[in-house]
Amino acid sequence: MADYLRSRQRRGRWFHYYRRSGKEISLEVHGLPPHDPRVMAAYWAEHVRWEHRPPDAVTPKRHTFAWAVDLYLSGCNDWAEYAESTKKTRLAILRRYVAAQGDRLLSEITQKAIEIALYEKGGQAAVGEYKALKPVFEHMRRLHIIERNPMAGMELDRPKSKGFPTADAEDIAAFIAHWDIGTVERLVFDLALYTGAARVDLAAIGRHNMGSGLLTFDRQKTGVTCNVPLTAELRGVIARTPDIAPTFILNKYGKPYTPESLGNLFRDAAVAVGMKARLHGLRKAFCVYWAEQGKSTHQIAAMAGHLTLGEVERYTRAVDRQQIVRLIVEGA
Incomplete structure (x- = not known):
């Protein structure tokens, strides 16, 4: 119920306010009947x-x-359901735009102006800003504050990218040779390789995720469930982690790493051995390994928690699969 809505007529014209805590705020939709959408x-x-x-x-x-962004962040269900990493990235973008264009009226923002701004930005940065801005205008459209989303139908030049490099046979061999079992760097490497977990999930998984021959966890990014087989190699890695701990990987203070600090730790460890791939590259290698083992695209998607089969197919193309399989099985 609209408990705080105050609507009254004056000389045959309706006026509408939000009244709460002694304040009365104009809704600026005067002249419309109270039950108008x-x-x-x-x-x-x-x-x-x-x-x-x-x-x-x-x-x-x-x-x-700025008002539109305020309403979007506080009231849009889609925003509330985004992963925290997505929120962090997009919030930084929205705050920059509010600082620069916050006082601009929605009625003055045209598709042409947005296209020019994104074109000047270019590259992946433009893609990121496109993803952050478009839902704000769509939220305003759904609230009937604007008639049309100015970004609807907008075409954006998306840069071609090969994505994160996959950890190849040389990467895996170099890392195993440099970082001994017992170091946290090697533990992060082994768990990432055998679970295929993304950084944010790798920082959170532990023994509480084990059961019935599987390591099961929900991806924080998408909510999709991953069902990773507890192979002999993975069980061997887990056996080297503390028996009673919230997560497999702990820092020197005995606490779980944040996703950011875990990513930084692995980046430094990879740089030390001349490895271009990062944690996401090990996730790709995980998919390649299971493809070589004869698992179907559907099965790999269930293990890695992918939303689409196309993601898995991209990961398993044109890689030295036989050598990767041998190094994963024999390198532990």
Whole structure:
């Protein structure tokens, strides 16, 4: 129920306000009848902001880009469901745009202006900003604050990329030769190789994920469940981790690594041996290994928690598979 909606007529014209804690805020949809969808959209947008923002938060001027971002971050269900890593990246982008264009009225923001800004940015940076900005305008459209998403139908030149390099046979051999069993660098390497876990998941998995011959965990990025076989090699690596610990990998203080610090640790370890691949490259190698073992694309997707089969197919192309299999099995 719209408990804080105050609508009243003056000389036959409707006026609508959000009244709460002694404050009365104009919803700026005057002239419309109380049950018009645009009135209710304006009400719920304001209500969500009050529910999820600190009471002393400064409200941006209505119908500006900063105001749109404020409503999006506090009230969009899609935003709430993003992985924390995605939120962190996109929030940084949105804050930069608010600082530069926050006072700009939504009605003044055209597709042409956005296209020019993204074209000037170029490359993957433009792709990232496109992904961050488009949902904000779409949220405004769904609230009936704007009639059309200015980014709808926008074509973006996406740079061709081979993605993160896959750890090849030479990478694996060099790392195994340099980092001895017992070092945290080797533990991170082995677990990443045998589980195929992404950085954010690798930092969180532990014995609590083991059961029925599988290491099972939900990917933080997508929520998709990974079911990794507890092979003899993986069991051997796990046996070298503390029996009672929240995660397999612990720092020198006996606490789990953050995903960022774990990624930095492995980056430095990889650089030390001249290895171009990073943790994501080991995730790709994991997929290649199981492809060589005769597992189907569907089975590998279930192990690695991929959303699409195309992701798995990209990972398992044109790699020295036989050598990778031999090094994974014999290198532990």
